[in-house]
Amino acid sequence: MEFKNIDEQIIQKYREDETLMIRLFVQWCANHQLDPQLLYKKAYPHQQANEALNAVIESDDGFEELFIDNETMLDVLQMFGNEDLAFVVSDEISRFQRK
Template structure:
């Protein structure tokens, strides 16, 4: 019984962290006038709509004036294993320079 509770806590924590990562990505895109859905689709063309991404965009609970620097964005994406999205973001960073 106790193990199930720990497993549930781990899953919940991961979901919260994933949502934070997506919020940072959406805010980074907003900082650079980029469409997060288009970038995500470019990184993962075989995937259908990412529900967490859609929920974050629809919730409009952005960080208003939070500026996420490029290195932090890349680090966060890589930390979550989103190498394909990190690659697309890195391409955009180069294009923006």
């Protein structure tokens, strides 16, 4: 029975970390006046709308003051295995640098 509790704790911790990653992504997009849903759709064109992303966008609980630097954003996305999204973010960063 204790193993089940540990498994549940691990799953809960992963979900919390994933939500933080999404919040950082949404904030990074806000910092650069980008639409997080549009970038997500660009990275994952065949997926349905991401409910966790929508929930974070709707909750908008005051991350506005936080600036997420580009390297941190890419590192966080890659850490969670979101290579496709990291690639799209990297393209956006390149676009900023060309301006």
